[in-house]
Amino acid sequence: MTEIKTFAPAYLQEAKTALKSAFYHEGSNEVFNEWEFAQTLLRSAGYLPELCVIALEGNEVVGYNALTKAEIGGRTGLALGPLGVRQEYQNRGIGSALVKECVRRAEESGYQWIALLGGDYYSRFGFESGKPYGITVSDNAFDNEHLQILFLDQTVKNRITGKLRYCDAFYDAEGNLL
Numbered sequence: 001m002t003e004i005k006t007f008a009p010a011y012l013q014e015a016k017t018a019l020k021s022a023f024y025h026e027g028s029n030e031v032f033n034e035w036e037f038a039q040t041l042l043r044s045a046g047y048l049p050e051l052c053v054i055a056l057e058g059n060e061v062v063g064y065n066a067l068t069k070a071e072i073g074g075r076t077g078l079a080l081g082p083l084g085v086r087q088e089y090q091n092r093g094i095g096s097a098l099v100k101e102c103v104r105r106a107e108e109s110g111y112q113w114i115a116l117l118g119g120d121y122y123s124r125f126g127f128e129s130g131k132p133y134g135i136t137v138s139d140n141a142f143d144n145e146h147l148q149i150l151f152l153d154q155t156v157k158n159r160i161t162g163k164l165r166y167c168d169a170f171y172d173a174e175g176n177l178l
C-alpha cells in the first residue's frame with residue numbers, strides 16, 4: 001500500500017534517489033537538477049514544508065512532489081514540481097496520488113492557483129494551458145505551451161496574468177530555470 005506523507009529532512013537521501021531514478025538522463029546537469037533540487041529547496045524561502053510530500057512503499061521512498069511559492073504578475077500562488085516516481089514504481093497511480101494530495105492541501109490552505117511547466121500528464125488533474133490567460137514563463141528556454149495552470153479559486157481565473165516567477169531554488173547561478 002502506498003502511503004503519502006509530508007516530506008521531512010530525514011527522507012532527503014531517499015527522496016533524491018527516487019527523483020534521480022525518475023529524471024536522470026545522459027548529460028544531466030550534476031548540480032542543478034531535480035534531485036539536488038530537493039536539497040536546495042530546504043534552504044529556500046519558497047519552501048512550504050506542508051506542501052512537500054513523498055510516497056512510501058513499506059519504508060521506502062518511491063516518489064516526491066513539491067508545491068513551492070510562486071508569483072504570476074506579482075500575485076502569489078504555487079508552482080508544482082519536481083514530481084517524480086521511481087522508475088520501477090511508475091504507472092501504479094503513485095504520481096496521481098502525490099499530485100492529488102498536494103492539490104488538496106493547497107486548496108485547504110486557501111491558495112488560488114497552481115502553475116507548472118509540464119506535459120500532457122497534468123490535464124487529468126484539471127490543469128489547462130496558461131496561454132489564453134496571457135501567462136508566460138520567466139525563462140525563454142521553455143516554450144509557453146508547457147505552461148499550465150490549475151485554478152483552485154475560479155474567481156481569479158481571468159485576473160491572473162503575466163510572468164511566472166518560481167522561487168529561487170528553481171534557478172541556477174546564471175538565473176536559468178532547472
Ligand SMILES: CC(C)(COP(=O)(O)OP(=O)(O)OC[C@H]1O[C@@H](n2cnc3c(N)ncnc32)[C@H](O)[C@@H]1OP(=O)(O)O)[C@@H](O)C(=O)NCCC(=O)NCCS
Nearest residue numbers: 022023083084085090091092093094095096118119120121
Ligand atoms: C510523470 C510521472 C510522475 C507519473 O507518475 P506515475 O506514478 O507513473 O503516474 P500514474 O500511475 O499516476 O499515472 C499513469 C498514467 O499517466 C500516464 N503518463 C505517465 N507519464 C506521462 C507523461 N509524461 N505524459 C503523459 N502521460 C503520462 C501513463 O501513460 C498512465 O496513463 P493511463 O492512466 O491512461 O494508463 C512519472 O512517470 C515520472 O516520474 N516520470 C519521470 C519524471 C517526469 O517526467 N516528471 C514529470 C515532469 S513534468
